Amino acid sequence: MRYQTTSKRVQLLKRAAKEYSWSTEVIGKSSNGVDIFVFRNKPNKSVDICAWSLMHGNEPTGFDALLYLMQSITHQSWAICPIINPDGADLFQRFNSNGVDINRDARELNTLEGLSLSNWVISEVPKLALNLHDQRTCFYPKTGHTPASFSLLAPKGSRQHKTKSQLTAMIYCSWMVDKLKKDYVNSLAKFDDSFYPSAFGEYFQESNIPTITLETGISLDDWSRKRVHLSLGKLLSTLDSEFESSLSSLSFSSYENLPKNANDAQDWICITLKGPVEIRLTETVKDGQYSCYWRVVGPGDLNRKYWLISEANPGLLELVPNQIISNQLALALGGEPVSNLGLFDTR
Numbered sequence: 001m002r003y004q005t006t007s008k009r010v011q012l013l014k015r016a017a018k019e020y021s022w023s024t025e026v027i028g029k030s031s032n033g034v035d036i037f038v039f040r041n042k043p044n045k046s047v048d049i050c051a052w053s054l055m056h057g058n059e060p061t062g063f064d065a066l067l068y069l070m071q072s073i074t075h076q077s078w079a080i081c082p083i084i085n086p087d088g089a090d091l092f093q094r095f096n097s098n099g100v101d102i103n104r105d106a107r108e109l110n111t112l113e114g115l116s117l118s119n120w121v122i123s124e125v126p127k128l129a130l131n132l133h134d135q136r137t138c139f140y141p142k143t144g145h146t147p148a149s150f151s152l153l154a155p156k157g158s159r160q161h162k163t164k165s166q167l168t169a170m171i172y173c174s175w176m177v178d179k180l181k182k183d184y185v186n187s188l189a190k191f192d193d194s195f196y197p198s199a200f201g202e203y204f205q206e207s208n209i210p211t212i213t214l215e216t217g218i219s220l221d222d223w224s225r226k227r228v229h230l231s232l233g234k235l236l237s238t239l240d241s242e243f244e245s246s247l248s249s250l251s252f253s254s255y256e257n258l259p260k261n262a263n264d265a266q267d268w269i270c271i272t273l274k275g276p277v278e279i280r281l282t283e284t285v286k287d288g289q290y291s292c293y294w295r296v297v298g299p300g301d302l303n304r305k306y307w308l309i310s311e312a313n314p315g316l317l318e319l320v321p322n323q324i325i326s327n328q329l330a331l332a333l334g335g336e337p338v339s340n341l342g343l344f345d346t347r
């Protein structure tokens with residue numbers, strides 16, 4: 001489910017923690033004074049893997065995967081923070097409640113959320129840290145023809161050279177690619193590894209904690225990301241059972257050979273009498289109500305990648321930027337009503 005209030009999410013986590021014997025700890029508070037929780041499956045052991053999600057509040061797939069992990073049989077020692085940005089998650093927005101991107105605050109630590117994340121992960125010294133995000137629908141492997149369902153990055157720990165932590169993270173990334181390619185062979189990409197020192201991936205990598213940024217995206221049959229959240233949950237569960245052996249290959253070629261991510265795909269191009277029009281899937285939450293709709297962006301570009309294409313009924317009026325496409329209009333445009341994309345399903 002793409003949106004739930006933070007209190008509902010916390011309720012789900014606490015229920016899973018109770019049922020599957022994970023300990024619950026508050027590591028800090030958000031700008032609005034909301035608790036930030038960490039859950040541990042082996043509270044008396046040193047931590048093997050730290051993972052966190054919802055650093056950007058409109059990117060919930062990692063949360064779903066971590067909840068799946070909590071309900072699985074686990075062997076390694078995990079410490080997870082499924083909602084690092086509780087205020088942003090409640091508003092379904094990228095930023096915290098002060099409008100700050102936490103992932104640009106790893107050095108200054110001006111945000112309470114960034115400070116909590118930094119103190120927590122640095123104090124655990126895990127063998128691996130997983131930074132879970134969703135990516136926009138415009139990403140795709142440069143050489144491919146489908147959206148990137150998974151993008152991986154072993155961030156740089158130094159501007160000049162590959163640190164030991166980055167090399168270790170690259171081996172884990174390769175292991176992940178080998179697992180994921182069975183189901184996502186043409187939908188895997190590598191992020192550009194430019195050095196962003198204010199991002200947490202770079203900061204932890206520099207602090208000798210092998211760190212991976214893992215971003216989940218759509219597939220053409222999975223716009224709601226339900227399948228990808230299950231795949232990510234299963235990947236984490238397999239990582240748990242194969243954690244020791246996953247490092248044994250000492251090879252990072254599967255990761256290095258991934259195509260780079262490109263980011264200029266359009267969701268839907270509709271050919272009208274006035275030319276191609278770009279239409280984008282848009283998600284918003286207002287007063288606690290989630291909505292998802294097609295929205296006109298402007299002129300489309302047939303030379304750029306697109307995921308859907310249709311031809312409008314010639315009798316239709318002109319489409320204007322920001323126009324919201326009703327289900328009825330989507331059909332008249334030869335397209336798919338959003339309700340067919342499974343985004344409104346609840347569970």
Ligand SMILES: [Zn+2]
Pocket residue numbers: 055056059133134
């Ligand atoms: Zn993100």
